[in-house]
Amino acid sequence: MHISNIELLNFLDSTLSPEKIKDFCPNGLQVEGKTNIKKIVTGVTASQALIDQAVEVDADAIIVHHGYFWKGEAPSITGMKKNRISTLLKNDINLYAYHLPLDAHPTLGNNAQLAKRLDIIDVLPIEDCSPQNIVMKGRFAEPISPESLHQKIEKSLSKTPLFESATKQQINTVAWCTGGGQGYIEQAANLGIDAFITGEVSEQTIHIAREMNIHFYAAGHHATERYGVKALGEYINSQLGIETTFIDVHNPA
Template structure:
């Protein structure tokens, strides 16, 4: 079974609706390769290791959350970027990338998939006046202790999170934003949320957690964003019938 790169692009765009999201990079087909596509590799970031793996298994396309051409970076195709793109072009491999549209998709997105893993219910946007909110809120049915949440994150994400504890022995409400979403902790605390989960931590985040009495968990940028692109690949395989392989390139950050 195969599809053209334009058919895959059409499905992805109709599903993720990138035109509705203001982002820091182009979403969609970033590097054009061969058509038809028989085998698709999915992964978090279009690193050289992921590209090399795609080459080794004769993949025709790669789909990632973190692609190329970010705003503010040099537009020059040199060094590491040259090697990556040269490999894609030499092997005629398509590169598809979706950043914020994949974070916020209501069922396949990174936030939705993390909530599914952790058993969070009653999910709504934390930014209620923003339909494209990248930070969500919900509840743990019956509540959970801070230690239990640490263990849950460790077990589900296979990574021990950094936990800054608050003066609350039970967590009922939780807000989260996968990846680099630590800046939303203050908003979560202002809304009286018991705990905030994201991927990364900044120096000031710890002070905010302490002074605003909110449990804070930094569970890893990569670890919290594995599951959206994996779910998206499984959806593509089901809808289009092409072989899809999720490749997890380890990253401790």
């Protein structure tokens, strides 16, 4: 099976609706390659390591969560960026990137996939603190201890999370935002939610967790955002019949 690069772009845009979300980077086809696509590689970040592995398996396209051309970054194509883009162009590989649209998708998104892995139910946006619905809340079918949730996260993500414990002995409700979502912990605490899960942690996050009595788990930016783009690749394969392979480039952050 094969598809044109523009047909794939249209399929991705139709699935993820990037026009509905204001983002920090362009979503869609970021670097144009060959017209015909028979093999796709997916990954979290368009790093040199991912591109090199895509070249090794003779991929025609790469789809990532973290692409290029971020707001505020230097526009010049030099150094590391030059090397990455040069490799894509020399090998005629298309690069597609979807950032917030892949976080927010109700079934394929990073947040939805994390909820699925952790058995969180009754998933809803966390009211109005996230205008683009990238922060979610839900609950567990049965109350869970803070230590048991720590173990569950570790087992589900193959990553030991940083854990700051509150005084609550049981967790019923939980809010989460994959990646760099630690700034939303205060809104979660104000809603009386028992625990907050994200990828990253800042110095002030720990103080907020302690003073607002909310359990906090930081399980890694990469670890919490592996599963959206992986699910997207599986969806492409099921809907279009295109060979799609997820490549996980290890990143402890």
